[in-house]
Amino acid sequence: xxxxxxxxxxxxxxxxxxxxxxxxxxxxxxxxxxxxxxxxxxxxxxxxxxxxxxxxxxxxxxxxxxxxxxxxxxxxxxxxxxxxxxxxxxxxxxxxxxxxxxxxxxxxxxxxxxxxxxxxxxxxxxxxxxxxxxxxxxxxxxxxxxxxxxxxxxxxxxxxxxxxxxxxxx
Numbered sequence: 001x002x003x004x005x006x007x008x009x010x011x012x013x014x015x016x017x018x019x020x021x022x023x024x025x026x027x028x029x030x031x032x033x034x035x036x037x038x039x040x041x042x043x044x045x046x047x048x049x050x051x052x053x054x055x056x057x058x059x060x061x062x063x064x065x066x067x068x069x070x071x072x073x074x075x076x077x078x079x080x081x082x083x084x085x086x087x088x089x090x091x092x093x094x095x096x097x098x099x100x101x102x103x104x105x106x107x108x109x110x111x112x113x114x115x116x117x118x119x120x121x122x123x124x125x126x127x128x129x130x131x132x133x134x135x136x137x138x139x140x141x142x143x144x145x146x147x148x149x150x151x152x153x154x155x156x157x158x159x160x161x162x163x164x165x166x167x168x169x170x
Contacts, residue, residue, distance in 0.1 A: 056081035059088035061144040063107060064169020081169075082144055107167035110148060111141040121165055123158040142168045 054077060057063040061082030074093060078084055108117055110132060118129035135151045145166050149159050
């Protein structure tokens with residue numbers, strides 16, 4: 001009789017352990033499976049801080065805000081942004097003027113971003129974020145975003161995921 005009772009407890013304990021293990025596995029899997037990346041949006045500074053500045057983005061080497069005077073041409077503004085990339089379509093240049101209060105997504109400056117912000121980028125985990133920071137400390141600031149490929153562990157595929165999300169602009 002005691003053996004039968006002991007085997008019931010052992011069986012119940014085994015079933016309970018299997019259930020806990022299964023639930024834990026499902027929770028861990030759902031938490032760590034392919035993460036969905038979200039675009040990080042940071043509000044633009046007040047307009048008075050951007051007076052006489054223009055944002056140059058797209059197929060340029062150093063996207064960001066640049067000073068603008070009445071004498072500047074489109075060509076000089078593009079040159080201020082490090083020039084056009086080889087994939088630029090200079091026959092189609094767009095000027096976009098946002099409506100008041102409209103939020104525009106900004107790029108992460110890889111010359112100033114801390115590790116936690118770099119880790120928010122697709123394909124960048126803790127190790128690659130630390131490698132970016134180490135490269136920056138050893139070689140100085142990135143001159144253009146293409147230089148990111150020189151960082152150990154970052155190849156062309158990772159760079160292509162990031163190029164629309166990063167900048168080296170001041």
